Amino acid sequence: MEEMLTATGGLFVLGLLLGAGLELVNRRFPVRKEGKVDRFRALLPGVNCGACGTAGCDALAAVLARGEAGPRACPVGGEELAGKLAVMLGIAPAGEAAAPLLPVVRCRGGRVASPARGIYRGIGDCRAAVGTGGGGTACVHGCLRLGTCWEACPTGALRGGGDGLPVLQAAACTGCGICARVCPRNLIAMHPADKTVQVRCLSPATGAGVRAVCSAGCTGCRRCEKVCPVGAVGMTGFLAAIDDARCRLCGACVEVCPTGAVVRAFGCAAERERAGLSLTNQGGEA
Amino acid sequence: MRFRGGVAFPRELKPFADRPITGLPEPAEVLVPLYGGPGKPCRRLVERGERVEEGAVIGEGDAELAAVHATVTGTVTRLETCRLPAGDEWPAVRIRRGESAAHGQEGTSRAPAATLPDLACQMGILGLGGAAFPLHRKLRLPAGAQVDDVILNGAECEPCLSGDYRLLLERTAEILAGGLRILAHFRAKRLWVGIEQDRERAIAAVRRATGGGRRARVFALPARYPQGAEKQLVRTVLGREIPRGVYPWQTGVSVHNVGTALAVSRAMAGQPLLARVVTVAGEAVREPGNYLVKIGASLAWVLEQVGLKERPEKLLVGGPMMGFAQADANVPVTKGTTGILALTAGEWPQPTPCVRCSACVEACPAGLLPLYLEGYTLKGLFAQAAAHHPGDCIECGACSYVCPAHRPLVQSIRWAKRESGRRSPVA
Numbered sequence: 217m218e219e220m221l222t223a224t225g226g227l228f229v230l231g232l233l234l235g236a237g238l239e240l241v242n243r244r245f246p247v248r249k250e251g252k253v254d255r256f257r258a259l260l261p262g263v264n265c266g267a268c269g270t271a272g273c274d275a276l277a278a279v280l281a282r283g284e285a286g287p288r289a290c291p292v293g294g295e296e297l298a299g300k301l302a303v304m305l306g307i308a309p310a311g312e313a314a315a316p317l318l319p320v321v322r323c324r325g326g327r328v329a330s331p332a333r334g335i336y337r338g339i340g341d342c343r344a345a346v347g348t349g350g351g352g353t354a355c356v357h358g359c360l361r362l363g364t365c366w367e368a369c370p371t372g373a374l375r376g377g378g379d380g381l382p383v384l385q386a387a388a389c390t391g392c393g394i395c396a397r398v399c400p401r402n403l404i405a406m407h408p409a410d411k412t413v414q415v416r417c418l419s420p421a422t423g424a425g426v427r428a429v430c431s432a433g434c435t436g437c438r439r440c441e442k443v444c445p446v447g448a449v450g451m452t453g454f455l456a457a458i459d460d461a462r463c464r465l466c467g468a469c470v471e472v473c474p475t476g477a478v479v480r481a482f483g484c485a486a487e488r489e490r491a492g493l494s495l496t497n498q499g500g501e502a
Numbered sequence: 503m504r505f506r507g508g509v510a511f512p513r514e515l516k517p518f519a520d521r522p523i524t525g526l527p528e529p530a531e532v533l534v535p536l537y538g539g540p541g542k543p544c545r546r547l548v549e550r551g552e553r554v555e556e557g558a559v560i561g562e563g564d565a566e567l568a569a570v571h572a573t574v575t576g577t578v579t580r581l582e583t584c585r586l587p588a589g590d591e592w593p594a595v596r597i598r599r600g601e602s603a604a605h606g607q608e609g610t611s612r613a614p615a616a617t618l619p620d621l622a623c624q625m626g627i628l629g630l631g632g633a634a635f636p637l638h639r640k641l642r643l644p645a646g647a648q649v650d651d652v653i654l655n656g657a658e659c660e661p662c663l664s665g666d667y668r669l670l671l672e673r674t675a676e677i678l679a680g681g682l683r684i685l686a687h688f689r690a691k692r693l694w695v696g697i698e699q700d701r702e703r704a705i706a707a708v709r710r711a712t713g714g715g716r717r718a719r720v721f722a723l724p725a726r727y728p729q730g731a732e733k734q735l736v737r738t739v740l741g742r743e744i745p746r747g748v749y750p751w752q753t754g755v756s757v758h759n760v761g762t763a764l765a766v767s768r769a770m771a772g773q774p775l776l777a778r779v780v781t782v783a784g785e786a787v788r789e790p791g792n793y794l795v796k797i798g799a800s801l802a803w804v805l806e807q808v809g810l811k812e813r814p815e816k817l818l819v820g821g822p823m824m825g826f827a828q829a830d831a832n833v834p835v836t837k838g839t840t841g842i843l844a845l846t847a848g849e850w851p852q853p854t855p856c857v858r859c860s861a862c863v864e865a866c867p868a869g870l871l872p873l874y875l876e877g878y879t880l881k882g883l884f885a886q887a888a889a890h891h892p893g894d895c896i897e898c899g900a901c902s903y904v905c906p907a908h909r910p911l912v913q914s915i916r917w918a919k920r921e922s923g924r925r926s927p928v929a
Contacts, residue, residue: 333829334828334829339913344910344913344914344916347917347920348589349590349826349829350589356591421591
């Protein structure tokens with residue numbers, strides 16, 4: 217009995233002593249964790265699903281802390297997390313949720329509006345066709361219509377439309393920007409979703425030059441510039457440009473554009489919250 | 503010394519060589535691109551409605567660009583943007599032929615250029631082998647550089663073309679005079695005229711004209727494509743390998759097309775470069791041969807003059823190996839247009855999987871591995887493709903030509919070239 221008590225008591229005392237020692241060392245020589253990584257880690261869901269492409273939330277937090285990933289790196293967290301991460305990354309001001317970015321395809325020259333000028337038999341990828349005089353399409357600034365962007369889209373938000381142009385289903389878009397990076401003509405820009413009035417043409421050609429190849433391009437007629445009540449539309453040569461900071465989204469320019477190069481887009485972006493984020497909601501022809 | 507790789511074409515692919523160069527009439531209208539060299543267009547010097555004389559300067563640039571001349575006398579009817587044969591958009595001037603305004607002697611009185619580079623720049627001379635690089639930029643060397651060998655390139659850049667051969671036969675003396683002028687400019691020691699072995703008559707003609715060869719000598723090249731490529735030519739003639747990223751002048755050699763030498767000779771007589779020899783060929787052409795065509799004449803006009811048997815299925819500017827397919831026959835003839843091929847319907851074989859036979863590796867004159875470049879590129883692995891040096895590819899097309907699986911090798915390598923310049927880490 218006595219031996220048992222001695223042994224138990226001895227171990228207890230020993231445990232206390234070692235514990236105190238550990239605590240002492242920990243206080244004296246603390247391991248400094250990287251605060252930034254921890255702060256990112258705290259925001260992430262912590263399910264370690266790996267959907268972001270890294271090994272787990274810890275790994276993604278480290279990537280975020282190095283500044284090598286964007287606010288939408290975590291596909292699980294959604295817009296709420298993206299807003300918080302954007303603040304932490306210094307992209308958006310604190311307290312204000314960042315408007316999600318959606319791709320804008322700045323070309324409306326589909327098969328009907330801008331008929332092909334030749335038969336292209338090369339590699340079926342825009343990045344290959346751009347080096348061969350632009351494949352079969354007529355406009356040297358417009359969409360090559362070979363689908364590199366929608367094939368690169370990881371969520372299927374961008375799909376091929378009947379006229380050969382990509383069509384955006386905004387509700388499925390995570391704003392990753394891969395489509396914008398693969399487009400060899402830089403036709404896709406990541407654009408704040410709440411700025412729904414846009415110029416969908418990038419051709420700097422003169423009016424006659426645009427009309428010769430496309431019926432949906434910006435001809436530089438300046439009607440949009442004249443009608444804009446807040447002076448948000450300016451011209452860069454023969455191409456209209458909308459200053460998003462000034463635009464009130466009244467749509468007057470959309471009404472007067474003779475070719476339909478200025479459009480109201482992301483139709484669903486403004487309404488998709490009301491519509492309940494339905495995948496079938498295809499308001500915007502992007 | 504033979505260059506590595508390449509393809510030997512059958513002699514049937516070098517037809518029309520027995521017909522003399524035919525001058526086409528003055529076109530009723532020309533569309534002259536303001537092209538004086540790569541990079542940016544020349545500054546336009548004429549306005550719409552202005553009358554211009556043949557040979558008047560209508561565009562000039564800074565020191566980098568050669569001048570652009572009106573190729574017919576007439577009126578500027580439009581200032582427009584045209585497509586060059588390679589597909590780029592470029593500003594151009596449309597001139598409708600008309601009566602000369604001042605019916606006397608030519609009113610262009612410019613101070614004669616003092617040096618050969620200035621002359622070349624003033625007379626709008628671009629390399630006529632196809633690349634259309636400004637001659638004066640090839641002639642201006644940094645201080646201390648010395649060129650000992652000048653090679654006149656009489657190896658046709660591609661099969662089916664025979665313009666260089668005809669020029670060597672018909673304008674032998676002028677070509678040699680131009681070559682000797684370039685030689686004098688460089689204070690070089692030797693002038694070589696490289697001609698393919700199977701062009702016996704041209705070799706004989708040049709040998710005769712050099713009179714046994716004191717300063718100029720003929721080099722009979724093996725008839726093997728792409729013998730007309732600069733590095734391959736230097737290797738064959740001088741046995742000298744030009745490494746990656748090194749210009750030929752850095753190894754003491756300067757290569758010029760025989761047409762360019764002829765243009766130099768003409769420029770010395772005060773004539774700007776207004777026309778060039780174009781081989782017009784293909785099954786759809788009624789009278790294939792070599793024609794002297796004004797710069798700015800449209801392909802459609804040239805084909806109309808030469809005569810078509812049927813509507814061509816495919817129109818190539820350049821040769822069959824490297825030529826650019828055209829979607830529109832209203833593209834103008836430029837200083838780089840070596841040939842126009844109007845082809846009839848043919849087989850367009852579908853690519854089948856690569857069998858790793860390495861025929862492309864054997865054929866590549868640049869020592870590349872086209873199959874890996876293609877494989878990586880089509881898989882989107884651009885970093886791995888870049889490690890195989892796509893930048894060294896001269897796009898001669900030998901790999902695609904020999905590939906039994908009809909893989910799109912050249913186009914993949916061109917894609918790899920573009921991508922190696924624009925990769926960034928994935929976010």
